[in-house]
Amino acid sequence: MPSKRSRADRAAREALQLCGVVSRDGAPTPQLADAEIVEYRDLGAIVRKAPFAAMDPTDEAIASYRAVVEGAFTAGAVIPAPYGTVFRNHDSLLSWLELHYFTLADALRYLHDRQVARVRVGPGLPTQAWDTVEHRVRGADLEVTAFDSFRVLKRQAVAFVPIETSGRRTEQGAEAAFLVEREQWSAFLTALKEEQRRLPDLRFEQSGPWPAYDFVRLDLNG
Secondary structure (H helix, E strand, O other): OOOHHHHHHHHHHHOEEEEEEEEOOOOOOOOOOOOEEEEEOOEEEEEEEOOOOOOOOOHHHHHHHHHHHHHHHOOOOEEEOOOOOEEOOHHHHHHHHHHOHHHHHHHHHHHOOEEEEEEEEEEOOOOOOOOHHHHHHHHHHHHHHHHHHHHHHHOOOOEEEEEOOOOOOHHHOEEEEEEEEHHHHHHHHHHHHHHHHHOOOEEEEEEEEEOOOOOOOOOOOO
């Protein structure tokens, strides 16, 4: 009978970190450094070898995980897995893919040819010093104005979600993510530039295109 130590060693050798899920139905094969694809029907789970243990969310580790997800995104839609998702072995991963196959396939169809823009609306440089009361008033006005702009931008997007940042104060602005059709990307950026011209006292910062980090949540139960 294997000892506890030998079983632990085996688990450490066989465990897989799930970075994301892609379609294998006619999609090009992503060029992945330090990762491989485990296939189930027309799905592909992007995985890396990892210890079967909680993963320390260091900046370096998260950057490495994101490099894999964003590398896969260059070839097509990808469902990002939460950072630190680890399966005990190949068989447990396949069982999870089988259990959630239809949900994952539907999510990939929804994300096909769509990409994410993140937009942050913040204050421009004040022309004079603000006291504390003025900061609060301007901050409240800023948040309302930012969400008015987000509603304008939403017209060029499929979906929109606000992004909550721990410790953010209203006077620091607001941030949101937009799921945009690839063919509508230029129209979205044009609308963003129009908002910046309309509101020159604010600062609009856009990043992307990104994978759908903000729009999908994998069910890791079962």
